[in-house]
Amino acid sequence: MAFCPNCGAQVEEGAPVCPNCGTTFSAPQTAYPVDSKDHTAEFAPQDISENKVFAMAANLMGIVGVIITLLAAQKSPYAMFHARQSMKISICEILCGFMLIVPFLGWIAAPVCLIILFVVRIILFFQVCNGQAKEAPIIGNFGFLK
Numbered sequence: 001m002a003f004c005p006n007c008g009a010q011v012e013e014g015a016p017v018c019p020n021c022g023t024t025f026s027a028p029q030t031a032y033p034v035d036s037k038d039h040t041a042e043f044a045p046q047d048i049s050e051n052k053v054f055a056m057a058a059n060l061m062g063i064v065g066v067i068i069t070l071l072a073a074q075k076s077p078y079a080m081f082h083a084r085q086s087m088k089i090s091i092c093e094i095l096c097g098f099m100l101i102v103p104f105l106g107w108i109a110a111p112v113c114l115i116i117l118f119v120v121r122i123i124l125f126f127q128v129c130n131g132q133a134k135e136a137p138i139i140g141n142f143g144f145l146k
Contacts, residue, residue, distance in 0.1 A: 037135040039105045043078040055082035059125045063090045078133060085124055085136045089117050092139055 009020035016081040017024050040048075051144045057065040059082060065085045073079035096117070099110040120136050127134050134140075 026107075037140060039081065039133045039135070040131070043081070043133055044132075047076055048133075049079045051076040051079040052128060052131065054065045055128045056078040056125060057126060058083045058086040059121055062086065062093075066090065081133050082124070082128060085140070086121075088142060088144070089121055089124075090145075092142075093117055133139060 001017070002012050002013050004010065004020060005017065006017040006023040007021040009018055011018055015025070020029055033057040051073045054069045055078060058069040058079070059065065066087050069079050069086075073144070075126075093114060096110045096113045099106040099113065103132065114129075116138065120138060124136055
């Protein structure tokens with residue numbers, strides 16, 4: 001599957017002309033896999049480099065880090081993206097606390113879920129260190145805080 005570089009329409013492999021806009025191709029068009037969870041290209045490199053510390057704070061310090069990020073870097077789309085991801089994790093951690101109400105099953109499931117959320121937080125921290133903006137594994141699919 002290939003796409004036109006001009007209009008983005010789907011084009012058959014090896015087609016010389018785009019059927020949608022008429023653009024001629026000098027080289028065969030190939031399809032490149034796109035990660036729908038990776039939003040790094042949406043942010044300016046300068047924004048990423050200037051606000052990386054605030055994005056790290058949001059992931060390291062939980063709700064306190066989110067508040068710091070909201071106050072200090074509210075105009076940075078990159079920092080706000082990571083603040084939302086960290087807030088999702090914090091909300092899930094609070095919900096795991098409610099699981100402790102259920103005897104036995106909740107006492108086992110809640111610590112396991114908290115360990116998983118801690119690992120997700122570590123993954124997000126290292127993504128920020130690399131200047132990436134990917135949705136959090138597992139909880140990135142949750143529809144709240146888009």
